[in-house]
Amino acid sequence: MNVPDARQIAVVDLSAGAQVATWRVPGLRANFPMALEDTDNLLATVFRHPARLVLLDAGSGTVRASLETCGDADDVFFDQKRSRVYVSCGQGMIDVLQRKASDYRGLGRVETASGARTSLFVPEPDRLFVAARAGFFGFGSDAAILVFQPQP
Numbered sequence: 527m528n529v530p531d532a533r534q535i536a537v538v539d540l541s542a543g544a545q546v547a548t549w550r551v552p553g554l555r556a557n558f559p560m561a562l563e564d565t566d567n568l569l570a571t572v573f574r575h576p577a578r579l580v581l582l583d584a585g586s587g588t589v590r591a592s593l594e595t596c597g598d599a600d601d602v603f604f605d606q607k608r609s610r611v612y613v614s615c616g617q618g619m620i621d622v623l624q625r626k627a628s629d630y631r632g633l634g635r636v637e638t639a640s641g642a643r644t645s646l647f648v649p650e651p652d653r654l655f656v657a658a659r660a661g662f663f664g665f666g667s668d669a670a671i672l673v674f675q676p677q678p
Contacts, residue, residue, distance in 0.1 A: 528557045528571065535560075535571060535587070549587035551580050559602040559613070572599040572613055579613055579623065581630065591630050596621045600643035607649065608676060614656055616643035620674070638672055652676065 527536045533555045537547035551557075556574035562584060563570065569584040572595060579602065581591040598616030605612060609625035610633065618640040624633040642658040656672040 528560050530555070530557050533557070535569075535582075537587070547587065549582065551582075551589060551592075554578055554580065559599050561602045561604055561611075563604040563606070565606065568604075570602050570604065570611055572602050574599060577615075579611065579621070579630075590628075593623060593630060593632065595623075596635065598643055601645045603645075603647035603654070605647065605649070605676060607652070608678070610676070612645075612647055612654055612676075614638070614643050614645035614654075616641050618642065620645070620654065620656065622676075636674060642672065 527538055529536050533550060535549040536545050539546045554573040557571050559572045561570045567584045569582045570579060572579050577595050577597045579593045579595040580589055582589055595613045596615035596617045596619045599613050601614045603612045611623040613621040618638055620636040620638060622633040623630045638656050639658045642656050644657040645654060647654045654674040658670045658672055660669045661667055
């Protein structure tokens with residue numbers, strides 16, 4: 527669990543109903559979005575200050591990678607089909623990171639809208655949905671759902 531005010535990740539044993547460990551990443555704060563990838567036992571956590579995607583070993587909390595990412599992150603997802611990570615940010619973009627062997631690298635950024643940071647990646651139908659607040663399309667426009675289809 528992310529505990530941003532304490533600048534930590536709390537590891538909780540759900541069956542025991544108790545916190546069993548605390549993980550910290552020095553120099554980073556405001557950890558908000560988090561995703562778990564079972565195949566490689568990775569935990570992705572995105573920090574807002576400074577903006578970094580940190581990949582941790584989900585068993586030990588050891589940092590496997592720390593990458594610069596877009597600002598004001600709200601959601602992060604693993605795309606297992608393409609070996610990618612998507613980070614949606616209120617800065618008005620989605621960061622796309624590609625896995626190469628055991629390393630991740632920036633693949634590109636997709637423009638969305640300022641403040642459009644809430645998102646949902648759905649493997650079937652293979653789409654990333656991003657919520658854009660009212661006013662995105664001009665004065666008086668309604669809120670919208672932006673739909674992105676990842677490319678191979």
